[in-house]
Amino acid sequence: MNITGHTTARGLTNEISIVKAGKHSPRIKHASWGRLEVEGQADPFKDAKLFPGGSREWNWRETGTGHVPGIQVADVQELLEHGAEVVVLSRGMKKCLEVPAETLNFLKKKQIETHILPTAEAVELYNKLAEKSPVGGLFHTTC
Numbered sequence: 001m002n003i004t005g006h007t008t009a010r011g012l013t014n015e016i017s018i019v020k021a022g023k024h025s026p027r028i029k030h031a032s033w034g035r036l037e038v039e040g041q042a043d044p045f046k047d048a049k050l051f052p053g054g055s056r057e058w059n060w061r062e063t064g065t066g067h068v069p070g071i072q073v074a075d076v077q078e079l080l081e082h083g084a085e086v087v088v089l090s091r092g093m094k095k096c097l098e099v100p101a102e103t104l105n106f107l108k109k110k111q112i113e114t115h116i117l118p119t120a121e122a123v124e125l126y127n128k129l130a131e132k133s134p135v136g137g138l139f140h141t142t143c
Contacts, residue, residue, distance in 0.1 A: 051082035070098030084136025090122035096143035
């Protein structure tokens with residue numbers, strides 16, 4: 001644990017910042033084109049996964065995500081594994097990132113409240129939801 005009370009766990013290709021032991025969802029401090037500043041992270045993300053207890057870079061190559069075919073089930077499944085009960089999916093600044101029916105059906109089957117919005121609106125809603133709910137989000141900061 002470092003001086004600020006945040007712990008960091010390193011994986012082979014990803015760094016997860018653990019916000020604190022009490023599993024609240026980290027707040028987004030600032031979002032702009034290509035940049036997402038998140039509570040508990042010293043460096044900004046380009047694309048990010050946020051979930052109760054932490055955050056990490058969202059590497060699309062891990063799951064085959066791209067503008068098309070879009071956000072994959074494996075991307076949202078990770079949020080649920082971290083305890084998200086509500087999910088916010090950002091489609092990008094210009095709404096170029098797709099959300100396929102397979103992903104939506106997965107969330108519906110799990111009875112997960114889901115919000116799909118352009119990035120700016122997704123950030124605003126995510127922060128509002130994070131005040132009261134264990135929320136997870138996928139944020140794409142370009143296109």
